[in-house]
Amino acid sequence: MSFWTHERGLTSWLATRDHKRIGILYLATVLVFLLIGGIFALVLRLSLVTPNNALVDAHTYDKLFTQHGIVMVWLFMIPSIPSAFGNFLLPLMIGARDVAFPRLNLASYWIFVTGGIVVLVALIAGGVDTGWTFYTPYSTAAPTAVTWAVIGVFITGISSILTGLNFIATIHTMRVAGMRWRDLPLFVWNLYSTSIILVLATPVLGLALLLVGADHIWALGLFEPAQGGDPVLFQHLFWFYSHPAVYIMILPAMGVVAEVVSTFSHKRPAWYGAIVFASIGIALVGFLTWGHHMFVAGMSTFDSGLFGVLSMLVAIFSAIKVFAWTSTMYGGRITLATPLLYIFTFIFLFIFGGMSGVAVATTSLDVHWHDTYFIVAHFHFIMVGGTLTAFLAALHYWFPKLFGRMYSEAWAKVACAAVSVGFILTFTPQFLLGNAGMPRRYATYPPQYQWLHVLSTCGAVLLALGMLLTAGYLVVALVRGKRVDNPWRSASFEWRTSSPPPADNFVDAPQLRDTYAYEEVAS
């Protein structure tokens, strides 16, 4: 009997302590937020088809891009892979019955939902027009629902910290007897790195946002120049979290890449140690790069140079990973299934997004690109494209694990093509727009930019169609998909129990040593 049918009834879900059910709850919740954030994005893109507000007026436009950012960053991308797939898979991958603190895990989910609802109410009731970055001094004086929005984000931050705590404690103390650190699947290593950032960076964001909220209510003037405050200090606090937040999103994505590449090449991951080293390295160096967001905000030349060089260091760790993934595929028996195709898109976006990242970390070039569409395109390529493609790869790869059913590979490939082409078509023109001088966050623009905006919107529509198609065949597969157990013939730990797993995860006591034993499977 699987965990789906083990207990029945609504409370058996809403009050569950089973990490698998909590993972499913997270998955359903973040998909709702993805839909909401996606609708905001689509309205924005459609409105930009003509130079003068095709769809919404300028103030609504300001609110929409703010809401798109807040929902996508804190309600979709941060929790997406770690909270949904991490919760479901982590105990399975280390041979544990559950996470270290199951009740805390459930609390973390409900705190997340509470925070999400507060954010949504703030966005719908009043709207917020500060940009997702809440920059002072505007955010402390803005006549919109800033206070409620920051309180909502603060609450989701508590959920993040609790999830990170739970994962670290689980990895340290719940491994099956005999499993050493070097036996951990790479996905687990990446969850570990992400958890470190969740635990250490999130409180600083929480503090910065609470200060904005308090300032908004009581006019403390902590960041208000008229009262002696320094608005740039807010930017320091904000980016001390929000730069590492990029790695909260991308590290679990990298974990997915490592697992998918290995499974679909039917081969042990190349350079296991180097990937682990690079994951931890990214998590640690990621704490020292936040200043690259403030090159034009009045930072000294020396500091800018230092932050620029440290930021480029991350590219070295990232390159190690790209080489490791490609050499894993080299000489493998490759199955070109949808999860791997999404990983190809990931690697493409990751390389170009990463290289443009090195470019914008160069202080002199950043002056030209700062606050233009070039930056928008850069971070959408690396952070959004990376997270979204890896999330979709994970969703397809582990779909049979979660539900015990198979989706239609043919439709999935069509959707994958639409999503990949759509995404690249949306953001490539934005690199060109930014380089030509189009600033971000503007509702209107001079007519010479129109053709690039139209191209970008076409891409966004194609992307939306691909996502709709994905939703369609996955829902069909939930009901009518062929029953399968391990369709990918993966050797990884999580596939060694049945699909979907029983409520207790394993029927017999698990013996887990080598997660990538492909020599045995091949024979």
Next chain:
Amino acid sequence: MNNETRRYHLAVWIVIASEALLFAGLFALYWSYRAEVPSLFASGITQDVHWIGALNTFLLLTSSFSIAWSILQTRNGRRRAATVSLVVTLALGAAFLVFKLLEWGMHARDGLVPGSSLFFTLYYLMTGLHALHVIAGMTLVTWVTLRRERDLALPLVALYWHFVDVVWVFLWPMFYLAKP
């Protein structure tokens, strides 16, 4: 240490690390503003009520001792002595809060409220956040006092209580002693 004890210890250390970063954000603001406008901080520190600052430091340090004493008594199987020690800890924490409130009231009478100057805004934010942590710590101490089984929980609660004290040990010189 068995696995369960390790798990809870790890969790409390992670909470402390996370909370330390929460305070670190405010510390960073404090030191940045102190470097930008030292005169404001010099005059602010003169205006603080020094005898309350010193007394409160004494109260919290003593409470750290009393909670450590209660662990020792628990290990020796003297439950009643441990309980007395925990109640003393609670009383010291409550006294700290009373004096803190008294001090805030004295400042407010002089017109030194949040928003009146950067120094006093930071003063209220940092001592206020710390006072919230004292309340959280007292809640935990109350909980462990009422518990039958204290062997696992008491050292963890004490760990958190020490952390709250250590934060104060940093706040004291920053707001009462060390002028720029």
